[in-house]
Amino acid sequence: MATTVERSRGSNARAHVQRFGTFLSGMIMPNIGAFIAWGLITAFFIEKGFTPVPQLGGFGTHTVNGAEVPWTGLVSPMITYLLPLLIAYTGGRMIYDVRGGVVGAIATMGVIVGTNIPMFIGAMIMGPLTAWLMKKIDSIWDGKIKPGFEMLVNNFSAGILGAIMALIAFLVVGPVVEFLSGIAANVVQFLVNAQILPLTSILIEPAKVLFLNNAINHGILTPLGTEQSVQAGKSILFLLEANPGPGLGLLLAYVFFGRGAAKASAGGAALIQFVGGIHEIYFPYVLMKPVLIVATICGGATGILTNVIFNSGLRAPAAPGSIIAVWLQTPPDSFIGVTLSVILAATVSFLIASVILRTSKDKGEGDLSAATSQMEGMKGKKSSVASTLTGGGVATAQGTINTIVFACDAGMGSSAMGASVLRNKIKAAGFSDVKVTNASIASLTDTYDLVVVHQDLAARAEPKTPSAQHVTVDNFMGSPRYDEIVELLEQTNREGGAASAEAAGEAPSAGAGTTGAGTAATGAAAGAGTWVAPDDAPHTAAGNGDGILAERSIVLDGSASSQAAAIEESGKLLVDSGAVTGDYVAAMHERERSVPTYMGNFLAIPHGTNEAKDFISRSAISFVRYPEGIDWNGKPVKFVVGIAGRNNEHLNILSSIAKVFSDQEQVARLEQARSARDVLDIFDRVNNA
Template identity: 60%
Template sequence: MTTTSETKQGGGARVRVQRFGTFLSGMVMPNIPAFIAWGLITSLFIATGWLPNGILGGFGNADLIGWQGAATQLSLAEDGTTFPQYLGLVGPMITYMLPLLIANTGGRMVYGARGGVVGVVATMGVIVGASVPMFIGAMIMGPLGAWLIKQVDKIWAGKIKAGFEMLVDNFSAGIVAGILAIAGFFGIAPLISGLTAILQGAIQWLVDLGLLPLVSLLVEPAKVLFLNNAINHGVFTSLGATQVAETGKSILFLIEANPGPGVGILIAFSIFGIGLAKASAPGAIIIQFFGGIHEIYFPYVLSKPLTILAAMAGGAAGVAVNVLFNTGLRSPASPGSIIAIMINAVPDSYVGIALSVIVSAAVSFLITAVILRASRKRDLERGDDGDLAAAVAQTQANKGKESSVLGNLRAEGVPAGDAEAVAEETSLLTDQRPISNIVFACDAGMGSSAMGASVLRNKIKKAGIDGVTVVNKSIASLEDDVDLVITQRELTPRAQERTPSAEHVSVDNFMNSPRYEEVIAKLKQQHGVE
C-alpha cells in the first residue's frame, strides 16, 4: 500500500538547530538505560557511595583485600613499589562503554551496522587520546566515520568483480576506521578536550557566581520551541556524566528535566483558564508530572505567550533551590517525570529536589495566574480561550512532526461531527500480503511510538489474535524486513525510504487512531478470527 502524505519543509536557523538537536537526541536517548546502569553502580560503589566497594568502585589496594581480578600495576609508594590498583566498573564504563554506545548508535543512524562499526573504531581514537570522557567526541566521530565509509562505498559501488565484495568491503572499512582512529587520537581528541574544559569552566564560573539559575532563561524558551535537545544532550549530558564520575551526582541533569515550571502553568490554567484550556489542563498535569512528557504544556504557553516568563522564572527558582541544597542526579532523567527524577536522585538530594519542584511550580503558578486574571475579562467577552487548538498546531510545527499527546489535546477541541477533520490519515489497507510483524516508528524510537505500540498490542490481544509481533523503533533503525510500519504522517515518507517493501499506515494520533481498527480487521480476516 502506498500512502499519500505531505511533509512540511522548514527553513531557517531554528529548524536547523532543531534537526541537529533531534539527531543528538537520537544518539543519546536509546542509550539512557546504560547511563542509568552506570549511575546506579557509581552511586553504590564509589568511595562516597551507599555501599563503598574498592573492587567495583575502582579504588583501594588489591593486596589489602586479596582480590587480583581486574587490576593494573601502579606505583603507589615513594620507593617505586608497585601495587595492584582496581580498574573497577565506574571508570571503564564512563570512559569506554558509554561513548562507544553513543558512537555506535550515531553510526547506525547514518549507515547501518557498517557505519556503526567504523564509528566505534574512530571514536576509540579520541577516547584514548583524551583526558576526559569523550561524549562529545563520540557524537562527532560516530556519525563522521559512518558518513565517510558511506562515501567511500559509493566510489566502487557496482564495480567490484563477483566474489571480491566481502574482501573489498572489510578492508575498506578497516582502513577508513584505522585512519580515523589515528586522526582522532592526535588531532580531534585534544580539540574536544579543550572544548570540554571550556564548557566545564563556564558552568563552574556560573556556579561560583551564583548565576546558574540564569541558564533557565535560555533553556525554558528553548524547550517550548523544541530547540533544547542540542543543549541538553550535547552539553548537559556529557558534562553531567563527568561530574557524576567526580562527585557522584550532577545538578546539570535537573536543569531541563524539572517538571515544576510546567506543572505550575497547567495548574493556573486549570483554575483561571477558560474553555478548552481550562478543561484539558488537569489531565495535562498528570501526563506532564508523572509521565514526564513536557511538551504537553507548550501549547498553553503559546496560547498566552507572556506565560513564557512564568516558565523562565519557575525554572530559575528551581535551579536556585537545587544550588542552595547542592542536589544532583546520578544519571539523566528521561523522560522528565518526577518518578524518574527521584529514582535517579542521590539520597542527600531528595529533600532539595522536592523543594525545587514545589518552589518552581509555585513561582510559575503565581505569575501565570496574574497573567490569566489580567486578560480573563477580555477573553470571556470575546469567547477567546487563548486559541489552544491553534497553539497545538503551532507547537507541532515547532516540533517538526505530529505528537500523540498533543493530538489528544487537539482532538478534545473538535466537535464530534468534525472528527474526520482531525484524522487526516491514510486510506484503507489494500495489500493482501500477510502481516506477522508490525513496527511503530518515530524519531527516537521511544516515547510516542512506544505508546502507540502498546495501544495496538492491547487491541490485538483483546481480539484474540496470535502470532503477530508489535514493536517500536526509531526511523533510522528500520530495516526492510517488516510487514507493516505505522508512523505519524510527517514521518511516513522517511519510513517508506527505509522499508519500501512494507505496507505503511500514517496516523495523526498514536494513542487513538481509527486506522487501528482497519489493521485489526485485516488481522482478523488473515487469522480467521470472528
C-alpha cells in the same frame, strides 16, 4: 500563480537548528538507558553509595599473586568505554548504517585512550565523521570491484580507515576536545560561582516550546553533565532542562484560573507532565497565551538557583523528565535541594501564571485544539501564516494539476494515510487521472504539481520542490485543506479542460489504493513511496498470525492511560508478533517527539523513524482500542494503530484503515466492535465495498 509556503528567515534558521539538534540528540537518546544503568550502578555500589561493593564500585584493593591491586569495578569502564562507544556507534550508524557505526566506534577508541576524561563530545565527532568518510570512500569504487573481491575490499577498507582515524583521534582530536571540554567546564563553573546560571532559563524555557528541548538536554547538557558527574558525583546540568516544576506550576494555574477546555484538561496534563515526564504536553497552554512563558522562565530560574544554593544535582540524566526519574538519579546529599528546586520552581511558575490569567481579559479559554495543532505543526511558533496558501487556503494555480504527493518524514505511515483520504476525495470528485502518491521528505524531487505536507515539515519540503504548490495540514484524516484542493482541481483541471466529467468513469490512476481499483505505479515513482494497490491485490487484513494485521495483535480494551504508555502498548504487540525488535518501540517514541502521529477522528498511528527500518523483520500492524479515550497532546484518541512496514507491504491495509476512519459511521462501528474478528471484518468489508 504558484503558491509557496511563506517562511521567514527565523523559521528557516529554526529548521536548520532543529535538524542539527535532532542529529546530536539522536546519538544520545537511544543510549539513555545505558546512562541510567551507569547512574544506578554508581548510586548503589560506589564507596559512598547506598550499598557499597568494592568489586562493583571500583574502590579498595584485593590481592593478586601476592600484590595488592585496586578493584576495577563497573563504574569506571562503563563511563570510559561503554558509553562513548555506544554514542559513536549510534552516530556512525545514523550516517552509514552498521558499517558506519563500526568504523565510528573504532575511531573513537583513539579519543578514549588519548584523554583522561570521558569522551562523549569526542565520540559525537568521530562517530559521524568517520562514517561519512567511509561512505565517501566506498562511493569511489562502487560498482567497480570485480566479483569475488567485494568482501576483501570492504573489510580492509573499513579496517584501514578505522585504524587511521583512531590514530588521528589519539594524536589530534582527543587533546583538542579535552582542551575545549576544560573550557566548557570552566564556563559552567564561572556561571555557578557568579550566581548567574539561573539566567540560562531565559534561553532554555523558550527553546523547549520551540521543540529544541531534546537537542539542548541530550545533545549538549547530557554529555557535559556526565563528565561533571564523573568528577563530582553529580551535576546540576542534568536539571537545567529536565526540572518538571515550571510546567507543573503553569498547568496548575490553568486548573484554578483557566476556563473552558484548557481548564478541564489541565489537571490530566499536569499528571502526565509531572509523573510521566512528557513536558511537551504543556506547550500548547503556553502557545494559547504566549506571555505565560514568563512564568516558566521564572520558575526554571528559581529551580536552578535553588540547586546552586544547595549545591545539588543528579548523578545521571533524568529521562524522561518525570519526578520519579529525577528522584531516582538524586544522590542522598542532594535530595533536599533537588526536591526544593522542583517545589519552588512549580510555586513560582504557578504564582506568576495565576496573576497573568487572573488579570487578563483572556482567562486562558483559547482554542486548545488549535494551539495543540500549532504546537505539533509549527513547533511552537505563534502564528500559522506559513501553514496556508495565499488567502488562508489553497490558491488558484496556472495550469493543470496532474501529480500530487503527500510527504512525511518516513513516507510510510502518516503520508500514506493522508494520501489515501485525499485520493478518495479526488476520485469521488471525478478526477481519477490525477495521481496521488506518498513519499518521504528525503525522496522528494521537483517533479510534482502539488505537495501536501504536515506543517512542521514544510520548511524541509519546500526547497526540494520549489516549482510545486504547497499545502500544509495539521489533521491527516479530516483536514479542510483536502476540500480546498478539490476546489482547486475544479478551477484548474475541469475548467481548463484537462479533466472532463467522463473521467470519473475511467480506471483510477496509479496510487488509487482505496477500493482495490487502480494500477500499480512502477519504477522511480514506486521507489519514492507510491501507494501501490493493484487490481488483484489481496484485500485481507487478517488473521492467522502471519497477516499484516492478525487477531492476536488486536486489543479492544487497552490498559494504557497516557500517550507514551499507549505507544508502548501498541509497540509491544508488534514485538510480540515477531515483526520488530524492542529498538523499534524506542524509535516510535522518538518519531512522536519529532512529528506527532495524531490523524484525526480519534485515531493515532505511532510508527518508527525512517532510520528504524532495520529493526523491522516483516510488515505488521497492531490495533488497540481505548473506550474511555486517552489524551494525545490535547486531543482525544480512542484508537491506536501501531505500524511497522517494509517495502510498502503494509500500505494496502492502511488504505482500508484510512477509508474506515474517514467515515464517521464506520468509526462508530469500531467503537461497538465486540471481538477482534469484528474489527477485521469492518476493514475487509469497507475495503472491498
